[in-house]
Amino acid sequence: xxxxxxxxxxxxxxxxxxxxxxxxxxxxxxxxxxxxxxxxxxxxxxxxxxxxxxxxxxxxxxxxxxxxxxxxxxxxxxxxxxxx
Numbered sequence: 001x002x003x004x005x006x007x008x009x010x011x012x013x014x015x016x017x018x019x020x021x022x023x024x025x026x027x028x029x030x031x032x033x034x035x036x037x038x039x040x041x042x043x044x045x046x047x048x049x050x051x052x053x054x055x056x057x058x059x060x061x062x063x064x065x066x067x068x069x070x071x072x073x074x075x076x077x078x079x080x081x082x083x084x
Contacts, residue, residue, distance in 0.1 A: 003049060004028040032070075035081055039072050 006021040069080045
């Protein structure tokens, strides 16, 4: 999923400035939005960001019309959730 924006606030911890983001805007299909909403309602979501420079053309050229899976990690347990 492509991240379109992340809010950022700067707070000080132990005398050092720390940038914290609490809200991310994602580019998703309607079905992917349902999956993310269902995952959020059943627990806490975490976001791992990856540079677009690290992505292969095959990774970034997503066919939005095919089924795929999303890995949900909750309390250390992994679960694959199929999207349509």
